[in-house]
Amino acid sequence: AQRVTQPEKLLSVFKGAPVELKCNYSYSGSPELFWYVQYSRQRLQLLLRHISRESIKGFTADLNKGETSFHLKKPFAQEEDSAMYYCALKSSAGGTSYGKLTFGQGTILTVHP
Amino acid sequence: DSGVTQTPKHLITATGQRVTLRCSPRSGDLSVYWYQQSLDQGLQFLIQYYNGEERAKGNILERFSAQQFPDLHSELNLSSLELGDSALYFCASSVGPELGSAPGELFFGEGSRLTVL
Numbered sequence: 001a002q003r004v005t006q007p008e009k010l011l012s013v014f015k016g017a018p019v020e021l022k023c024n025y026s027y028s029g030s031p032e033l034f035w036y037v038q039y040s041r042q043r044l045q046l047l048l049r050h051i052s053r054e055s056i057k058g059f060t061a062d063l064n065k066g067e068t069s070f071h072l073k074k075p076f077a078q079e080e081d082s083a084m085y086y087c088a089l090k091s092s093a094g095g096t097s098y099g100k101l102t103f104g105q106g107t108i109l110t111v112h113p
Numbered sequence: 114d115s116g117v118t119q120t121p122k123h124l125i126t127a128t129g130q131r132v133t134l135r136c137s138p139r140s141g142d143l144s145v146y147w148y149q150q151s152l153d154q155g156l157q158f159l160i161q162y163y164n165g166e167e168r169a170k171g172n173i174l175e176r177f178s179a180q181q182f183p184d185l186h187s188e189l190n191l192s193s194l195e196l197g198d199s200a201l202y203f204c205a206s207s208v209g210p211e212l213g214s215a216p217g218e219l220f221f222g223e224g225s226r227l228t229v230l
Contacts, residue, residue, distance in 0.1 A: 006155075036219075043116070044203065044221040086156060100146070100169045101219060105155030 002027040004089050006104035013077050014112050021072040021107050023061075023087030032090040033070040034101070035061055039083045047072075047085070057081070077111045084108050117142075117222035119204050125228045131192040134225045136204030138185055144168065144207045145187040146219060147179055151200040162187055163209075191227070199229045 003026045013019045025031060035047040048056045050063040050070060061072045070087060087104040118137045126132055138145050147159040158171035162181035173179075176194075181187045191198060205219040 043223055044205075046218045049218075100158050100161060100171060102158065103148075103156035 002089055002091055002102050004087050004102050004104035006085075006087055006107050008107050009105065010108050010110070012110045012112060015079055016076050019074050019077040019081070019109065019111070021085050021087075021109065023070045023072065023104060025068050025070065025087075025089050027068075027089055027091075029091075031063070031065075031070075033061075033063055034088045034090070035059070035070075035072050036086040036088055036103070037083050038086070039080075044086070077109075079111045079113055082109055082111045117204055117206050117220050119202075119222035119225050121225055122223065123226045123228075125230060126194060127230055128194055128196060130194050130229075131190065132194065132227065134189040134191070134202050134204075134227070136187045136189070136206075136222060138187070138204075138206030139220050142206035142208050142220070143185065144209065145181055145185070146205040146207070147173075147187070147189050148203040148205065149200045150203060150224070156203070159189070194227075194229045196229050199227055201226050 005024045007022050033050045036044050037047040038044040048054055048061060050061060059072055059074045061070050063070050084106050086106045088101045091100050117139055120135045124132055136145055144161060144163045146161045149157045149159055159173040160179050161169040165181050176192050179187060179189045201224045203224045204222045207219055
């Protein structure tokens with residue numbers, strides 16, 4: 001069964017400090033991983049996807065298959081980064097689970113001034 | 114707003130009751146997904162419909178059911194409600210059946226907050 005684990009429910013940093021939100025996954029197939037973000041009073045939205053290898057709002061995430069991790073990083077956190085962050089894994093296996101996203105439990109990031 | 118819309122935004126009811134949550138997908142999206150968000154479980158996938166047909170099933174209880182109508186809106190029915198059903202229920206939509214055209218991109222509604230007393 002596929003699983004996504006975000007070990008930290010809460011993460012607090014000061015503005016300008018580096019931040020890393022941890023995500024580990026277990027999946028028997030070839031994983032596709034994503035980060036979603038929910039800012040205060042806004043909808044949950046896609047932040048970035050590993051296949052694009054992109055940097056969005058200064059955030060990057062590298063898929064490490066050896067460690068089965070997809071940590072989200074930003075070198076200098078900003079106050080506007082405060083939000084709930086979800087790591088998600090897309091199932092590519094067959095059957096009734098195909099295509100669905102499995103989310104981790106989420107990490108609330110607070111960036112203090 | 115042509116995004117995903119969910120009604121009601123808030124709902125308070127008693128144990129044993131039945132409620133219906135409604136979702137209209139983004140214009141042009143054929144897939145609708147339902148997720149339950151609770152403090153201890155995070156975002157749990159419940160069920161997906163594509164163009165009126167059930168496509169994928171997750172951790173949906175037997176007391177819960179869903180359907181997608183010809184106009185593509187979807188309803189999630191929750192019956193014999195228990196205190197533990199209190200949660201935020203999200204609907205999301207995507208274009209295709211397999212998140213193919215925009216891999217991994219789901220467009221979420223604002224959620225329906227259900228409180229069971």
